[in-house]
């Protein structure tokens with residue numbers, strides 16, 4: 001409930017109060033509440049709740065950029081500057097295993113001479129960790145601007161053997177890993193082949209999408225065409241996934257997500273960035289006479305994430321930052337969650353859009369885009385499309401003459417050379433973002449989704465990493481309703497979140513930032529509050545009211561759990577038969593001095609709660625709501641009454657309002673000490689003037705919580721009265737008739 005403060009009236013500097021009042025104009029407050037989480041968890045509260053732990057601290061700018069988690073074997077591999085770490089999650093006390101893998105001295109020198117920064121660039125930053133088989137992981141590092149890759153062998157379980165770098169497997173990392181520790185890139189290892197979207201030169205200028213064979217000597221590779229802007233134009237790769245298209249394995253494809261400068265975005269606006277999805281067939285081996293060692297099935301489409309505005313306008317979020325593939329029971333139809341940002345002079349923000357594979361496939365089977373006409377514009381291609389349709393994977397099942405892409409007719413190959421872009425963009429589900437954050441002080445950088453399934457429905461929880469060290473936990477009920485749950489400061493100082501991995505089995509998140517590597521529990525139910533109402537209002541699918549506390553779900557399966565179904569709109573009805581449904585607010589007796597200001601404190605437990613003040617003031621008047629204006633100011637911390645008047649005496653109740661439900665938090669009984677009473681000795685008060693005399697019944701009345709300050713005040717006042725009486729009795733009769741002045745005493 002409301003925090004205990006100084007209920008006898010706290011005087012805040014007026015300037016500060018005016019500032020508060022200005023900042024809390026209804027509009028700004030409203031916009032702010034809209035994004036407000038149920039719970040803001042500061043770093044120190046996080047530690048106190050034992051729901052986070054520092055696994056590795058980032059001394060020497062280690063920069064934990066690559067995380068690889070094996071849930072079954074409970075280990076986490078971490079790629080950092082010159083090091084690979086292996087943490088055993090079931091043995092938190094155990095020292096992490098470590099491989100020291102620096103760049104060669106010559107290469108560091110070479111890097112330095114090229115004008116790069118020795119500390120932050122000229123080292124081997126491990127950026128790629130991909131599982132290869134049950135005993136080996138494939139790893140690549142920047143190698144101080146000469147990328148290198150090698151296998152890492154895991155120690156045999158139970159035999160005490162440690163992880164080691166297989167030195168004879170060292171090979172070039174060109175076309176697999178970027179040269180720079182900062183350039184965006186993506187990689188995916190499937191069936192012994194590494195798909196990577198990366199820059200492939202020192203300058204970082206020519207990024208491409210590659211496939212290389214990772215087993216040693218064989219130098220076969222395939223890639224996007226070089227220096228062909230319509231294939232790729234200054235791309236930044238974000239994610240790649242292998243997704244089967246049909247039951248025919250020949251149709252298996254790899255989808256890659258990136259952003260690039262869009263050529264079709266307009267002849268004038270050359271810098272316009274678009275988000276893209278591209279795909280290739282896994283069995284693509286390039287063309288025979290032309291497109292040798294080049295993708296012959298590479299197609300791309302625009303990913304749209306925009307908010308519809310008036311008159312058909314759209315506000316686009318085009319800067320793709322991260323992609324998460326949410327697997328469903330149907331392996332051919334995972335959901336794609338994309339995280340986008342936008343920034344312009346007037347507007348900046350982030351959005352999350354969700355795409356179905358059906359929508360993505362529809363774009364790829366739709367019309368191609370094409371440049372033509374007198375002004376050479378991008379238009380829909382309406383000409384004849386050759387057979388087999390470009391982008392289709394070769395399969396004997398479909399056509400016995402098409403065993404490989406080398407069997408494609410020349411006509412197909414030449415069409416593919418010049419038609420990579422699809423005409424129709426991919427629209428998100430619902431044609432708008434599921435989550436938008438605009439004009440907030442942070443940008444969203446990383447995205448992870450945890451789907452919780454119940455018998456009939458599902459509930460997605462989004463974990464969003466910001467560029468200032470926070471993780472936002474947001475629920476998506478019925479796919480559209482956004483429930484802001486938590487805003488967690490993972491590290492002590494704000495620093496960008498680099499990577500996140502989810503461990504559903506361990507119910508935790510592994511988060512790396514430039515500050516270190518952290519383990520973070522998925523929930524902190526007890527922090528939502530000590531009542532059923534607080535617990536249920538949060539609508540956190542990991543938490544439930546078990547009759548006594550707000551507790552994690554699975555622990556309470558046997559007991560009678562409430563508010564389990566966070567999708568139910570009337571979560572609170574589930575708490576109504578509990579005692580607190582009729583609970584009375586905390587009651588406090590407070591004194592204010594006439595003509596002075598008084599402050600009645602009332603803090604909402606959650607930033608999502610709105611506070612409402614009701615008052616019964618004066619004799620016989622009814623209940624009224626107090627709003628800012630006149631001598632009242634409703635502030636975030638409480639109610640300020642300026643220039644207290646006699647008529648202000650009464651009862652004030654502060655209520656927490658949310659989701660059309662309100663409940664009392666604190667009830668104040670305000671007594672006004674009259675101004676004269678401060679100056680006039682007590683004997684004068686008999687003349688119809690009520691002094692600071694306390695109703696003795698209130699003192700001992702049950703349910704009245706008297707703050708020590710009030711007690712002290714009252715005690716002091718009694719002492720003063722006693723002293724006056726004693727003085728009076730010892731005075732001469734003449735002076736008894738005269739008025740005695742005394743210095744007013746500060747309360």
Ligand SMILES: *[C@@H]1O[C@H](CO)[C@@H](O)[C@H](O)[C@H]1NC(C)=O
Pocket residue numbers: 048049050
């Ligand atoms: C956190 O862990 C410490 C040590 O294990 C323990 O003393 C403390 O009570 C725990 N706090 C909470 C809130 O669980």
Ligand SMILES: *[C@@H]1O[C@H](CO)[C@@H](O)[C@H](O)[C@H]1NC(C)=O
Pocket residue numbers: 132133134135136151215
């Ligand atoms: C995994 O791959 C490595 C490297 O090619 C190989 O030496 C090893 O035998 C493989 N292990 C298993 C269990 O297949």
Ligand SMILES: *[C@@H]1O[C@H](CO)[C@@H](O)[C@H](O)[C@H]1NC(C)=O
Pocket residue numbers: 593595596678745746747
């Ligand atoms: C009333 O306010 C005045 C000016 O702010 C202050 O000097 C005085 O001490 C206050 N009196 C009491 C009794 O609080």
